[in-house]
Amino acid sequence: MxxxxxxxxxxxxxxxxxxxxxxxxxxxxxxxxxxxxxxxxxxxxxxxxxxxxxxxxxxxxxxxxxxxxxxxxxxxxxxxxxxxxxxxxxxxxxxxxxxxxxxxxxxxxxxKDKDKPPTEKINIEAFPNPAQSYTNVIINYEYSYGTATLYDLNGRMIKSEKIDGSRTIPIDLSGLPQGIYIIAIDTDVQKDGIKIMKN
The missing domain is CATH 2.40.128 (Lipocalin)
Structure with a gap:
C-alpha cells in the first residue's frame, strides 16, 4: 500500500x-x-x-x-x-x-485503540446510522438472551426478535418510510435504546 x-x-x-x-x-x-x-x-x-x-x-x-x-x-x-x-x-x-x-x-x-485513554463505555451503537435498508446494532457487553424491538416515534412496535448473546444484531429497515426509529435492546443484563435515522 x-x-x-x-x-x-x-x-x-x-x-x-x-x-x-x-x-x-x-x-x-x-x-x-x-x-x-x-x-x-x-x-x-x-x-x-x-x-x-x-x-x-x-x-x-x-x-x-x-x-x-x-x-x-x-x-x-x-x-x-x-x-x-x-x-x-x-x-x-x-x-x-x-x-x-x-x-x-x-x-x-x-x-479498541490501545493508544487512546479509556472513555466512558457506550452500551450500544448502530452502524450505519443514518441507514438506508439495514443497520447493525452493536452491543458492547456480554449477555445471554434478550429481545431487539423496533419502534416508530409514536411508540408503535414495528417488529421484535429474540437475541441470543450475539454482539452484532442486524436490523432490516427495508420497506419502511424515511424517518427516525427507536431500537430497544432488552437483555438479561440491562435495557438500552438507540435512535436510528432512515434516509
Whole structure:
C-alpha cells in the first residue's frame, strides 16, 4: 500500500510504502480525532497448503507517515474490508464481507485503540446510522438472551426478535418510510435504546 500527503498545490509532502503481503489493497482512510490517520484494507496471503485467503488489515500512522501500529485480523476465509469509522468511545468499527464456501455474509468487527485513554463505555451503537435498508446494532457487553424491538416515534412496535448473546444484531429497515426509529435492546443484563435515522 502506498500513501501520499499532498499540499494545497498538489505537491507531495511525503510518500510512504507499507508492505504487508504480495497483494495489499487499500479501501478506506480516516483522520482520527487525535490528528492521526487510520488506514484499512485487505491483504492476500497463501496458506501452507497454497490456498489464498484475504484478511482485514488496519494500521495507524502519524501526520508524518510513520506507522504507529498495525493489526491483521486473520481468518480462514476471504474477508474484504470496505469501510472503517471511528466510534465515540475511541475505537473503530470495521465493515465488509466474508466469502467462504460459496456464501457471502456481512462481517462487522469492533476494535479498541490501545493508544487512546479509556472513555466512558457506550452500551450500544448502530452502524450505519443514518441507514438506508439495514443497520447493525452493536452491543458492547456480554449477555445471554434478550429481545431487539423496533419502534416508530409514536411508540408503535414495528417488529421484535429474540437475541441470543450475539454482539452484532442486524436490523432490516427495508420497506419502511424515511424517518427516525427507536431500537430497544432488552437483555438479561440491562435495557438500552438507540435512535436510528432512515434516509
Amino acid at each position: 502506498q500513501v501520499l500527503q499532498l499540499d494545497e498545490k498538489g505537491e507531495i509532502i511525503w510518500k510512504e510504502n507499507y508492505d504487508f503481503s504480495d497483494r495489499d489493497v487499500l479501501s478506506t482512510i480516516i483522520k482520527s480525532n487525535d490528528d492521526t490517520y487510520v488506514i484499512g484494507g485487505f491483504i492476500e496471503k497463501k496458506s501452507k497448503s497454497g490456498q489464498k485467503n484475504c484478511n482485514y488489515m488496519l494500521f495507524k500512522i502519524n501526520n508524518k507517515g510513520e506507522k504507529l501500529w498495525d493489526n491483521e485480523l486473520k481468518s480462514q476465509a476471504n474477508d474484504i474490508l470496505r469501510k472503517v469509522i471511528e466510534t465515540r468511545d475511541g475505537g473503530y468499527l470495521l465493515s465488509g464481507t466474508r466469502k467462504k464456501k460459496g456464501s457471502s455474509d456481512f462481517l462487522v468487527i469492533k476494535l
